[in-house]
Amino acid sequence: MKDVNERYRNFFQDVYEVVRQVPPGRVTTYGAIAHYLGSRQGARTVGWAMQAAHTLRGDEFVPCHRVINRLGQLTGKQFFGSPTAMQQALEAEGIVVQDDQVQNFPQLFWDPSAELQP
DNA sequence: GGGCTGACATTGA
């Protein structure tokens, strides 16, 4: 609370933290992360954080392939270098992806606000 | 220094 301004600065950091907490075989959405951060409509910024995240690596690695839109579509697959890399990554974890769309999405959905408590 | 864009989501009509 002392630094409300810093909270925004940690927005990316917080996004990475949440995405890293996503267990294998599960997926989350931009809105869920944004809601967890306190900004429902900030989902757009979360997507921007993902773009910056895919440039990171090593300790800062973020499983962006587990982050998709609420429609279950692999919107950012094109940023993985290969249009199927994201799908391959998800399938490797047991997630069924068909036509760039995650099957049983509601079942695989992982809500940080519900699973992860602040 | 100011304005636009971007891997989305929610609300209103």
Added chain:
DNA sequence: TTCAATGCCAGCC
């Protein structure tokens, strides 16, 4: 019911 407009933050021109 569906379509359109709005809101958010950070990076880039």
